[in-house]
Amino acid sequence: MARTGTQWRTRPNLPLTHYVDPRVYTDRSIFEEEREKILEKTWAIVCHESEAPNAYDFRRCQHMSGKELLVVRGKDMKIRVFYNQCPHRGNVLAYEPSGNARRITCIFHLWSFDTKGNCVEITREKEGFQDRLSRKDVGLREVRSETDMGGFVWVNVDDDCGPLDAFLGDSTEFLRGELTAAPLEIMCYHKAIVPTNYKLWHDTNRDLYHEFLHRQNRLIAMGQPGYLDRRYHLHVHGHVTADPSVNSYENIEKGSGVERRMGWPGGESALHKLCNLFPTVTYNMRPPALRIDTMVPLGPEETIVEFRGLGVKGDSPEERRERLRDYNSFWGPFGRNLPEDFIAIVGQSIGLNHGRGSPYILHGREEETPHSEVCIRHYFAEWSRMMGRTAADPFGELPAVAAE
């Protein structure tokens, strides 16, 4: 039955955990607070170690907090991460996305830094600063980083943060075999700037109910025995995993002459494993390739989504071609799934209409299947804890809610 305006605005008869106020996706003040309380306080992947494989390689990255970063591999082969910013006048140090340099030199006034972040040259230092300031005072700002879980470079820009292990807890255990059996290597990379909130992309990654959207998923996963017998597993800090799906690819490449025969070291070729890590990272292991999603929120309704396709280091050219072809057929910019996901979340943002559209967003499905929305509720439980706000009533406008 169609509803009147009053009925449309009436909140559902569900617990407050089962829906959110749409302004959590659109409001500028909430977004700025998220930056301060979540994005600057938690760990996130910024790149893979194979993006800077050699001594003196650098990779320019953006952290989800918005910080410009420079990932540098030193002569000692250790990866260090710095703000990509000259301490002199604040200019970015690296303009190129990647490169190789023994010294990192600012183009502006030619101040130079080594791969450990030490300032090694200030042009006309004594003439300008006399003894008031010297190179030792103007090193680069290094941030906390760890290379782990498949060789990914994780960064937390909070110096006082806990270790990565404590943040991940046991959430990535079920991927440990795939991530440790052989070194990984980046195969391809692309990104998109999407007019949407970053949480909407992550909601979609978590939410296996949305597999109805994809013809590919309907063919390879949803019709398979046991598909609905799977469960979500909730982990510390809002992370969530789902029991793997067992895929069959018999129907999708019919007539193409392409036989799927490749698997992944340490894993079973038919198993598709998903691990969604609060607040912005997704591991998507579908042999023969691994996809990693990361995000850089630019504003409440603008997000950079980055996609990395990983193969196995030491792949033969034929193996690499096959992994790439399979990865791209689903997840490349010309793939069959990714553009569909983008249509859906851009459409969702249009519908939200800057917070003036739907009065609430439902996350209320409860069932012992991968179509439960407990995966999203778990995210917002962590979000609410860190923000000190209830996602269903972020501005404390409901008296009953405020009293709880």
Add this chain to the structure above:
Amino acid sequence: MTTTGTATREPRGEPTGSGFESLAEREKAVRELVARTCLTMDAYDFAGYLDLCHPDFRYTITTYSPELRKDITWLDHDFAGMETLLEVLPLHASDHFLRLVMSRHLGVYTVAYSENDTRAAVVSGLQVFNTARDGGVTELLAVAKYHDVVALEGGEAKLLVREVRLDTRMLGETGSLIPF
């Protein structure tokens, strides 16, 4: 290899090794083939597109990634793979994409013929535009080059190899289910 410029400079009336009545006819066939691949794809006439392709067709979309400092391939199909892809596209939620008006703007830069006259290497500039149904706004989606090899056999031109070499790496908000 012989590189030709405009058709007006070419000799006419001389039969060619690839079965064309003249070099001008050969040149016309090559240029029209490349143009028709765009027109058929613009019209979502996938069967018409495949009719223009050689049975040994190879299609790739590639680009250089400054992030990874290497070439990357985003689509890689033989004839059968391309046929399968084009068959299933209308079955996707991508019917969204089939409702876009896509327009491939093409300029043939160079045509170079093999010694035995059975192959033409063609380089073209390409811009792909999307025009929305709602309101009709047009946006540039991508800038690229086609690096084609055209097979010239029995007086007929067929597309044997197409590498879509992208300059643009961020393809709108969504990427594209429809190949270029």
